[in-house]
Amino acid sequence: MKKKIVIIGGGIGGLSAGIYALKAGFDALIYEKNPVAGGECMGWNRNGCHIDNCIHWLTGTKQGTSLWEVWKTIGAIDENTAYADTKKFYSSRLDGKEATLWKDLDRTKRELIELSPADEAEITKLIEHVKLAETCTVPADKPLDMMNLFDYMNMGKSMAGMPKVMKEYGNIDLRALAARFCSPLLAKLVTDYLPAEYTAYSFIVSYATITSGNGEIPLGGSLAMTNRIVKCFKDMGGKLFTNTAVKNILIESGTAKGIVLENGEVIKADAVISAVDMNVLFDRFLDKTFTPKDWAKAYQNSSDYPIIxxxxxxxxxxxxxxxxxxxxxxxxxxxxxxxxxxxxxxxxxxxxxxxxxxxxxxxxxxxxxxxxxxxxxxxxxxxxxxxxxxxxxxxxxxxxxxxxxxxxxxxxxxxxxxxxxxxxxxxxxxxGYMAFTTKPSVKKLKCNGRIKGLKNFYIAGQWIMSPGGLPVALVSGKYAIQRILKKEGRPVII
Ligand SMILES: Cc1cc2nc3c(=O)[nH]c(=O)nc-3n(C[C@H](O)[C@H](O)[C@H](O)COP(=O)(O)OP(=O)(O)OC[C@H]3O[C@@H](n4cnc5c(N)ncnc54)[C@H](O)[C@@H]3O)c2cc1C
Incomplete structure (x- = not known):
């Protein structure tokens, strides 16, 4: 008989876990409290118009990358996906002048230097590092803690540009980056999109995702993409229960045995995956003793661990x-x-x-x-x-x-x-709609997808890895299934 995996939360993390569970030969059941799946990857209609509430860019749209393969596996995008024909990341205006971050890096460089010749050296450095950051990717083959030396070496090789980017922009925040420019307009340009306390490399990597063509916007937007993923899950035989809120985890002798729904119904399972916001998990589903100390501290310290x-x-x-x-x-x-x-x-x-x-x-x-x-x-x-x-x-x-x-x-x-x-x-x-903001000099929270002292229980969702977002939610679901396969002694590459 197939093992039964119960997944709490039908956002991108939960849907990804569901599809990978089916691919690995398990039964997969997703319990979602809302009338529709998708979580934050959502859109809705008003007065004959559609409000897209998520995808500003989808990291992983470049064919041939491991992340693209994962998006394709869950039915989000494929070779035929049409993308918006956008030419720029964004523009900033100040005192009647406008600066633009174009997809075309040479054009950005040329125009920014025209706007502020005194900043030529800083602009040139920034553009060079954006180019280097185009190699940055989210590890999509397996979780970092399952990688061996060989995997790390391969990842290092594929992200060859990143050490230089981290050296130059990994230890300063965006406010400090802005201070490097003489032009107040350019200072605004680098602080307008992300919060000023974000590590500067987040901005460099975000822009590089756009310039490399790895951060396109699929036409139809967030809701259409979510619906494609839901269809893929159902077509593969997955069961999605909407309007079905989960109250807590059924635990016996330190082992997750299933879930308890808000209506009191008990659903037994061979393994439980939580794909809800980490705070829902720690605050509502589990006894406080399960909250890791560093997470408990982070929730008390919004200065070091702010949300956006x-x-x-x-x-x-x-x-x-x-x-x-x-x-x-x-x-x-x-x-x-x-x-x-x-x-x-x-x-x-x-x-x-x-x-x-x-x-x-x-x-x-x-x-x-x-x-x-x-x-x-x-x-x-x-x-x-x-x-x-x-x-x-x-x-x-x-x-x-x-x-x-x-x-x-x-x-x-x-x-x-x-x-x-x-x-x-x-x-x-x-x-918050990402994980905690990445600030320089603040220790990043780690989550290996497990809870100490709780067997048969796994964590997915964007909170498992900084900075969160869709690509992290995506791989988190795959990782959760790989952890189950590892425990069963089966090959983890799926
Ligand atoms: C305005 C906005 C813009 C964004 N732009 C981008 C972008 O351009 N690029 C990008 O990469 N990311 C973007 N994001 C972030 C991205 O949407 C999220 O990182 C991602 O969707 C999170 O997925 P998740 O599965 O981890 O969590 P969620 O989407 O939060 O899913 C969790 C699910 O759990 C359900 N749930 C909660 N409690 C229960 C319960 N008790 N019982 C059952 N179900 C429950 C929730 O209803 C939800 O459906 C944006 C987000 C927002 C809001």
Missing amino acids: SGFQTAFVTNAKLSGRDTVFFDCKPLTIGNRSFNRLSVKNYDYDPSFAPEGKTVLQVNLPQTDEDFLYWKSLSNEEYTAKKQELAAQITERIIKTFPELDGNLTLLDCWSPLTYERYCGAYHG
Whole structure:
């Protein structure tokens, strides 16, 4: 009889675990609390438009890479996938000037030097290191802790450019990188996209993913990709139970024997994989004694281990911000709790015709949010929460129109949502949608996908490896199955 693997959470991590479990010959059952699977890799419809809530870039779209093979295995993309025809990563505006990070690195270099000749040496260095960082990848064949010397040597060879990148940008944050530029515009350019406390190499690697063609956006967006993965899981014989929240893990004598659903039903299993946010696992599913000490400390120290979330608004317009993708610009300050924001970004979803009716364009604004912002939102009553969202949406509308006057009278709010939305919908810790932010000089948390003292239990999901995100969620599901295979003494390459 086939062994039965029960997976909690139908996000990308859980779906990946499910598909790899089936591939390895197990029965796979996924329990998801929401009406649909996908977790944070999601999109929804409003007023005839589609709001894509995830993929800004999908790492692993380059054919021939190990990560691409894993995406293909779970049915997310294949040789025929069509991608958005975007030309740039994003642009930053300041004092009437605009700087752009193009996919074409030579063009970026040329234009940035034209904008600030005094920064030529720093620009040249940055561009050289982005080129080197194009070799960076997420290990997709097997988890780091299962690798032998030979595997490490191969990985080192394939990521040949990375040691230089880490040496130059691994020990400074983005604020320090910005300080290297004379031009205030270029300083904004390197701090606009990711939080300023992020390690500088995160920015270099993100941009390199775009320039190398390994970070495209599949047409149809996040929801369409999730639906392809769900179809693959079901076609292979997997069982997905939606609207089925899990309450905790059934543990007997230090061994996971199954799960208990919120409705009290007990589901027995030969192995249990948790693919929910790590905080849901530690805070709700397991007794506190199972929380590893370094994780418990991290949850108490948001200064060293911050999360990143967003207050987001989506609009539809009949006009086009032609040729633009994402643009950051200065604005009159707006406040959330004690924090003030004086820069906004508008992302133009014009690249995907399926997101809006003919002649219309969806625009989104994402205001970065922190642990402190989350606690502010949490402190509000229902009425205050609704009123604050409406107030912010109106202020954001006013500021967009100030920068793009052509949108005056032609901008309709579709929806707005906050870090609390991610907490409610996915159980995301403080509404965070990546793992803890990677800061220089702060020890990275490690997770080998197991819990000490708990047999037959495995962890998947983006939290197993910094910085999280879709590629980590993807490989985490595969890793969980490889760990089960290893325990059974079977070959782990699947
Ligand atoms: C706005 C935004 C933009 C993003 N952009 C990108 C991007 O461009 N590139 C990128 O790589 N990543 C991006 N990400 C991050 C990416 O979406 C996540 O890293 C990834 O989807 C996480 O997958 P996961 O499976 O680990 O977790 P989740 O997606 O959180 O899945 C966990 C699942 O568990 C379910 N669950 C929780 N509690 C229970 C319970 N008690 N019982 C049953 N089920 C439960 C949840 O409902 C959820 O479906 C973005 C995220 C957001 C929100």
